[in-house]
Amino acid sequence: MAVSKRFLSLLQFQLAQFADRPDVTSLVVYVAEAGQGEAPHLVPVGQWPLANRALPALALDNPLSGAAELRRWLPLRDQGVLLGALRVDTLQLPWPEPLRQRLQAVALCLTEGLCLDLEQQRMQQQLTAQREQLGVLLHQLRNPLAALRTFGQLLLRRLDGDERNRTLVEGLLQEEQQLQRYVEAISHLEGGALVAAQGQEPTPLLLPPSLGGPTGQPLEALLAPLVQRAAATASLQARPWHSPDQLPPWQGDSGAVAEILANLLENAFRYSPAGTAVGLQCQARPSGGWRLVVWDAGPPIAAEERERIFVRGARGQRGAELPGTGLGLALARDLAHALGGSLELASSPAALDPDLPAEGNAFSLELPGPAAPAP
Known part of the structure; x- marks a missing residue:
């Protein structure tokens, strides 16, 4: 040896x-x-x-x-x-x-x-073998993604004038672009370039840089496909979906905000019982910031678990038997802090807005307002 x-x-x-x-x-x-x-x-x-x-x-x-x-x-x-x-x-x-x-x-x-x-x-040796296998999988994954993009673009041309179905195909193409970003991000993990929260050590790794976005990118463009996807998921699951009255004209690291909301919406649809309502609410704040609330009308998370579910690897009782890693909420909160905001679980949706259900779960993402101009 x-x-x-x-x-x-x-x-x-x-x-x-x-x-x-x-x-x-x-x-x-x-x-x-x-x-x-x-x-x-x-x-x-x-x-x-x-x-x-x-x-x-x-x-x-x-x-x-x-x-x-x-x-x-x-x-x-x-x-x-x-x-x-x-x-x-x-x-x-x-x-x-x-x-x-x-x-x-x-x-x-x-x-x-x-x-x-x-x-x-x-x-x-095991790590080297896994890297080689990952490289092969990434190479093979690019082929079906390219095919999806080609077929989607061809289908989009044939739907000229059919605005209802055209929106669905445009949503498919946007999701394909997001998948492509994930593939490219994974392929660059070899260099270890990951984004960490500001003011912290590089230990709490967050998202690869290619999954973020340039500062000042409009948030509306990234939230629109998320809302469409949520509406389509609710329709397939035969449950009520409550879209926001408006999308926030917030600008900043919108890619990180979209990642947080995508995670929260996925959890809402996955862990709330079938038939219960899910919604997204966007509220402007007096400070110039925004509060984005992802809520569901399912059984509330137990009080003793409301903070523990934000710990890496920890999972609540509702999701213990479902597949998952217990990292989503921890990464989402780290991203929120890196943005200068916060992510909290309210006691109920109605605690944030009386018009929301009295029972259920509501995750509140607070986004900061625009930075004060330099003197």
Whole structure:
């Protein structure tokens, strides 16, 4: 097995501590390696004191203990698997008890180091294989997306004058563009370029940059297809849908706002019972900002879960048996904070507006007003 530079540094540090033992003349660390078509053998990877001569590899069936009268071998073994060996040459046998304990501790430390090296190599191989598979999937995914775009554009030409169906096809094309943005964003994840909330460390990764939008982009253009999709979903599920009276003329990172609302609407349709109403409300605020409310008339989320559902990986009782990762609301709140706003779960829709249902759930996204002009 190949060993890392970190293990070699650990090895040299562990062996060099025997410089105060004149009764120890030589220490050599070997690792087990299986050659192609050959029996496994031990390959030397480090020695003390340092010497210019190279040590030969040894076959495992070699009578190691008989190589020298004052030489002993300590196996580096993990759960019955031989990972290597520590060769010890001394001036006397048996070893004094302090020396024996010290050598055993070094052998244990080197064994743990080899185990960590093996685990790192295994994970690196697995990660490389997953990246290759992801690359193939992304390459293959582009073909059906291109076909959807082509067929949609052809269908759009044939619907000239049919405004009702033309709107549906335009919605399909917009969704295809969004999928294409996701594909491109995933393909750029190799470089690790992700957007983090302002003022925070890069740890809470949010959205790839290609899923955001330039500052000042109109929000209305991105919300219109979301509203159309919600209306179509409600129609298919035979449930009431309440569209907003107006779309906010807000400008900023509209791509991030659209991602938040898309997540909230998807949750509303997924977790509220069939037949219950779902709606989106947009309210202008006196400060110049906007409050966007996604609400449903389903059973309210339990009070003890209202904050926990915003924790990464946590899920509420209603969605425990449904597929999901428990990341959507956490990412949505992080995005809202990065925008300078907030995302909260109200006690009921009516608590935000008396015209909304008295029972249900309402997620309120507060967007800041325009920045004050510089003096």
